[in-house]
Amino acid sequence: MSDALVDSRPPSARSWWRGGSPGLRLARHSLGLVALAVLLVPFADLAIHTRDPWGELGRMAAGLAWPAWGALESPFAALGLTVAVALWGTLAGVVLGFPLALLFARSRLVRAACAFVRAIHELFWALLFLQVFGLSALTALAALAIPYAGIFAKVYAEILEQTPRAPRDALPPGSGRLARFVYAELPLAWSQLAAYTRYRFECGLRASVLLGFVGLPTLGFHLETAFREGRYHEAGALLWLFYLLIASLPWWGHKRLIPLLLVGGVWLLGPWPSVDGALLWRFVSEDIWPAALLVGDWAGLFEWLARVPALGPAIGNTLLLGLLGSVGALLVALMLWPLASRHFGNRATRLAGHGVLIFLRSTPELMLAFVFLLLLGPSLLPAWLALALHNGALIAFLVARHADAITPGMPGLTASGRLAYELLPRVYPGLLALLYYRAEVILRETAILGMLGVATLGFYIEEGFDYLMFDVAFFLLLITAALNIAVDALSRRLRPREAPLDDPCVR
């Protein structure tokens, strides 16, 4: 770069490429990521297995356009259960996670335990608890509460750590630990804690819908059945119900109404299962461990390990899909964000752009993947599309919001000039940082998409549970968690430092 400054000739392509400015570093970084994805695409199974995907898509669109409201059986019970599970699951997560947040900075054990429970997706937890508690509300609540406790512990601890120190330092010497906390720390962090809890509740609502895919009678259960049986008009009505539920959250989720909803929810959650302590203990102490390990037979353990089905390809597929999904999300976000930004287009295009983004980001990945799977058949392609579209739209929405806060310094530029010179250089570091935050989420979703029939780890985990091979399923769950923790650590290292994200509600 310094050569180029002294030299009056335009820099050659090579020396331009070698520059050390942050923009060039990010460009190299992103292109490296895309190149890696392109290199690995041939290894992915992207075949289309269905005969007439476009016709099927047309029938689904017709179903969404003309929903059959009358065909729904007791939609309100499903809606109520969905909300009750999300509310109580989130509340239990708060109750478990808050004390852990206070220990988070001090205890390595707590940090490790939280990282572990976070790394396993809600649906996998549900599959695990399903074996013990059956198809009951207890399964649903535990499936939400346990991973959320880990997430709350981490995020609450980060928020509390960042409260200003000045009020704490101003306290007279000898103020007790509890008094210091409730007077000079908690009030300063309160609004952020509340905002994050609210955001997590929204995530819980989506997860609660998805619990239907493992058989709990929430909205997702009815959706899956309707889709599978090709009753698209009924599925359309259910989807609209879901969007209405999410969109009307600010009204029915008002903080004055929450206690009422909590009390009402208790009635919908029942009946509670009777838990057999001995059975539970047997499950935890014997069933989920390989028999060879329990008796200390090492040779037998290796044999057992060799019999675990398709471990290598499953891990490979999971990582590959995670990478493809992340790169796809990057490209989708780059293409979509200008649609929703005030700097481009006219009122109509912006409205349409906002609509597309809201539609894509409020539909859970699993649901998108499920629909694409019906269209395209079981390969990595539907999963890839779902991950890229959902996460890309989410990032695009946040980037557009960031861009809207920017006032261009040079008025009157053409749209392309504005994009390339004014806005993209400013928002791109943030975009990439968001992508790295999402990479961990994308990998977690990747594993779960296996439950739909894509050959990632989730496929074999569900198979293990189906055939009552709990030891294999649990082993694969541990592998999934380890992969997630590793990818999280990696993405934290690769994340651009130029754009610190101060809003925890983006993860």
Added chain:
Amino acid sequence: MVGEQRRLLIRFEGEDLGQGAHVVLPRLTLALHEGERVALLGQSGAGKSTLLAELRRRLGGQAAWCPQHHGLVPQLAVYHNVFMGRLPEHSALANLWNLVRPLRGPWREVAALCDELGLAGLMRRPVGELSGGQRQRVAIARALYQARPLFLGDEPVASVDPHQALRLLDLIDSRHTTSVVALHQRELALSHFDRVWGLRDGRLAIDARADALTLAELDALYPDAAEPNRRPPPDGSDAAMPSPEALPCARGRP
């Protein structure tokens, strides 16, 4: 001299003061006697806050403390912020309950204090909704509520007008036998205090009785001021750039 017979509270003899390994005030020699009213002058960054922090550390429970930039909790009511001055004197349970429902005794005492400071009627208002001058008075009220013999203030009258500054200093004097107050108003230092400590470049450049000093001598503490008679520059660097700790949301700090 009367001051010589007074009880010695603190003496530094050639000590290095600073944060950790970073020495701000090397080889400081200084004494503080009971009954003295000391004005602490010096440019931003001269070491005023370091000296006050060390005094606070050594005096412990004897000193009431009014920090720079107030150190208030904006979300809590004026009453609760003032109450925080006496947190150690109540049980943890009483402190908790007080957040739900103010304790009767403290409420009366804080109300009396607020009346004197012109904060009457604001006791239930969150501090975040108050003006700069009102916050300043809340910070002083919290220090007064501690009811200690000594007052240590880091620019406690920086954001009020000169008349109010005078009234507030009178109030502080009436409630404490000894005080050390960091200031920027040199005229106030000469008219209202017994003694002046002037810091410059990490040295105690002035340690003298206020009646033996002139404004011109104090000007020497502010080498950056272009003209000797101009007011010293306000504490611009500190005010414009709060420490990263004080920012409400400083995620991504290394």
